Amino acid sequence: MEETVNVICTFCGSVCDDGLFDVEKFKSKRFCKLGSSKFSKKERIKAPMIDGKEVSYEEAIEKAAEILVNAKRPLLYGWASTVNEAIRLGVILTEKLRGVYDQCASVCHAPGTLAVIEEGLPGGTLGAIKNRADVVVFWGANPMEAHPRHGMRYSISAKGLLVKDRKQRKVVVVDVRPTKTAKLADEFIQIKPGYDYPVISALRAIISGNADAVPDEVGGVSKEKLVELAETMKNARYGAVLYGLGVTQSRGRDRNVENAVKLIQLLNRHTRWVIWPMRGHYNVVGAGEVPAWEVGYQYAIDFSRGYPRFSPAEFSAVEVLKRGDCDAALIIASDPAAHFPRAAVKHLKKIPVIQIDPFPNMTTLLANVVIPSAVAGIEAEGTAYRMDAIPLRVKKVIDTNYWSDEQILEKLLEKVEKLMG
Amino acid sequence: MLEVEIISGRTLDQGATVEEKLTEEYFNAVNYAELNEEDWKALGLQEGDRIKVKTEFGEVVVFAKKGDVPRGIIFIPMGPYANMVIDPATDGTGMPLFKGVKGIVERTDEKVLSVKELLEAI
Numbered sequence: 398m399e400e401t402v403n404v405i406c407t408f409c410g411s412v413c414d415d416g417l418f419d420v421e422k423f424k425s426k427r428f429c430k431l432g433s434s435k436f437s438k439k440e441r442i443k444a445p446m447i448d449g450k451e452v453s454y455e456e457a458i459e460k461a462a463e464i465l466v467n468a469k470r471p472l473l474y475g476w477a478s479t480v481n482e483a484i485r486l487g488v489i490l491t492e493k494l495r496g497v498y499d500q501c502a503s504v505c506h507a508p509g510t511l512a513v514i515e516e517g518l519p520g521g522t523l524g525a526i527k528n529r530a531d532v533v534v535f536w537g538a539n540p541m542e543a544h545p546r547h548g549m550r551y552s553i554s555a556k557g558l559l560v561k562d563r564k565q566r567k568v569v570v571v572d573v574r575p576t577k578t579a580k581l582a583d584e585f586i587q588i589k590p591g592y593d594y595p596v597i598s599a600l601r602a603i604i605s606g607n608a609d610a611v612p613d614e615v616g617g618v619s620k621e622k623l624v625e626l627a628e629t630m631k632n633a634r635y636g637a638v639l640y641g642l643g644v645t646q647s648r649g650r651d652r653n654v655e656n657a658v659k660l661i662q663l664l665n666r667h668t669r670w671v672i673w674p675m676r677g678h679y680n681v682v683g684a685g686e687v688p689a690w691e692v693g694y695q696y697a698i699d700f701s702r703g704y705p706r707f708s709p710a711e712f713s714a715v716e717v718l719k720r721g722d723c724d725a726a727l728i729i730a731s732d733p734a735a736h737f738p739r740a741a742v743k744h745l746k747k748i749p750v751i752q753i754d755p756f757p758n759m760t761t762l763l764a765n766v767v768i769p770s771a772v773a774g775i776e777a778e779g780t781a782y783r784m785d786a787i788p789l790r791v792k793k794v795i796d797t798n799y800w801s802d803e804q805i806l807e808k809l810l811e812k813v814e815k816l817m818g
Numbered sequence: 819m820l821e822v823e824i825i826s827g828r829t830l831d832q833g834a835t836v837e838e839k840l841t842e843e844y845f846n847a848v849n850y851a852e853l854n855e856e857d858w859k860a861l862g863l864q865e866g867d868r869i870k871v872k873t874e875f876g877e878v879v880v881f882a883k884k885g886d887v888p889r890g891i892i893f894i895p896m897g898p899y900a901n902m903v904i905d906p907a908t909d910g911t912g913m914p915l916f917k918g919v920k921g922i923v924e925r926t927d928e929k930v931l932s933v934k935e936l937l938e939a940i
Contacts, residue, residue, distance in 0.1 A: 408833075409833070430830055430833075430834050431830070431833045431834055433834075434833075434834040434835070434837070435837070439837055439838050440838060440840070440841070499912075503912045503913070504912075504913060504914065504916070507911070507912060507913060508911050508913050511911060539827065539828065541830075542827075542828050542829050542830045542833070543828040543833065545830065573825065573888070573891065573917075574825075574886060574887045574888060574891065574893065575886050576886075587888070590823050590825060590891060590917065590918040591917075591918040642827065642828075642916070642917070643827070643917065645913065646826075646913060646914075646915070646916040646917045647825075647915070647916075647917040647918045648915070648918050650909065650911050650913050651911050651913075677828075696912070697912055709908070709910065709911055709912035709913075710908070710910035710911070710912070712912075713908065713911075713912025713913075714912075715906065715908055715912060715913075715914055716908060716912055719906060732836075732839065734898075734937060735839055735897055735898045735901070735933075736896070736897070736898075736901065737901065737914075738875070738901050738904055738905070738906035738914045739875070739876055739901060739902055739906070739940045740875070740906040741906060741914075742901075742937070742940050743940055746937075746940065755837075756837045756838065756839075757839070757840055758837075758839040758840070759839055759840075759898060759933060759937055761840075762840075762934060762937055763937065
């Protein structure tokens with residue numbers, strides 16, 4: 398293989414496609430701190446394990462298949478940091494097992510999916526935003542820490558076709574604290590935590606000509622400031638609201654996003670606006686899109702009746718775990734032991750857990766069967782959806798003895814089918 | 819003792835160490851809470867001090883840091899420490915309340931548990 402190769406980053410939802418990677422030195426160029434950490438040497442799970450004892454891939458997969466087949470209702474969760482080809486097999490496997498499929502968006506941007514079901518999504522690609530957006534509003538999003546190159550490539554200092562540089566683009570940040578992104582903004586609007594919904598409602602009222610109904614202060618923001626922001630939005634040639642977890646993980650959740658989409662619909666009577674979520678993991682979009690095109694839903698899908706049913710109140714991983722509704726779990730490309738509330742982790746500790754992941758994490762500590770996998774984008778190839786649903790082919794640039802997620806799931810599905818007859 | 823609202827979220831260091839959860843670097847990236855300077859003074863905190871964060875849903879000991887947050891709000895990086903105290907109720911959405919949970923904060927001499935100890939304590 399050549400010494401320096403082009404690579405596509407498999408860390409965050411920006412999926413930067415302009416990286417260089419020195420295969421010999423195992424070092425990347427051009428990537429941010431997050432991408433550089435992705436493309437660096439780290440501790441790996443050395444070998445497949447059953448109850449801490451090293452075994453072969455075949456033995457671990459056999460054991461995993463037994464656990465899943467013997468479970469009444471297994472939870473198959475994760476999927477955001479693997480490729481579409483693996484996710485596809487995961488959905489088939491869940492259906493076969495009559496289990497529950499859920500993915501990381503469930504604790505991330507899934508409230509936005511609920512809003513989209515209600516209101517649709519007036520969206521645009523990152524390319525359109527880069528080339529056209531003269532006003533960008535980051536709402537409850539802090540890309541300087543979560544998507545460090547987003548601003549440079551698409552939304553803050555990006556040099557576009559029509560909006561040529563930073564001077565031609567107005568950047569507004571709405572957040573509950575002065576984040577690193579807020580410090581780069583032309584305007585920072587600090588709101589009280591949990592007040593996104595009323596602030597959005599106030600903007601809708603002002604833009605629709607009902608400013609009289611807005612009190613002097615909403616969610617910690619003066620009416621004057623809200624009127625100013627509404628004017629900025631109305632006067633944009635092409636505006637983009639890019640929202641983050643500040644909106645989906647706080648009071649109001651899906652309703653915040655729904656209200657924001659309604660604001661965008663209203664703005665589109667005056668000018669052109671789009672709204673888009675700042676998706677976290679590099680293929681969390683795929684973890685939703687793939688089951689959507691296979692079985693009709695993005696997450697929280699139950700197959701216990703032999704056909705897919707969607708209900709986040711019942712079938713999201715956190716709800717399933719809190720109620721003790723699953724008796725085994727397969728966790729892939731994710732770490733719920735670190736990222737779920739303790740009430741959910743509690744049940745995960747009680748049931749047999751199978752983990753498929755390249756790196757040891759907190760879920761490894763409670764997993765009964767651990768199956769190490771190749772790192773997609775470095776050791777395995779496949780397709781991932783960038784945050785704006787543009788599919789990109791991530792590469793294999795290094796040879797490895799680790800099996801890819803796709804290989805592992807293929808074998809696991811084969812075993813499960815054999816055991817189930 | 820101080821009444822606060824707890825928010826959690828990503829940081830650059832949390833992201834850069836997220837695939838190395840069992841290392842010292844990850845531990846340091848997620849085991850603290852940022853407080854407003856006034857709140858810091860009100861609690862009589864010194865550099866390196868620990869605080870206990872308590873909510874209806876749990877409690878956790880973390881290191882205290884001065885940060886750019888408004889008074890009455892503390893920020894804990896997303897991860898196992900924050901998740902000890904956030905609200906697991908999803909209101910039917912599947913999404914727990916990771917941001918905006920009411921709680922109290924006090925200075926403590928108790929130690930900050932390691933990631934492994936934390937998981938054992940659940």
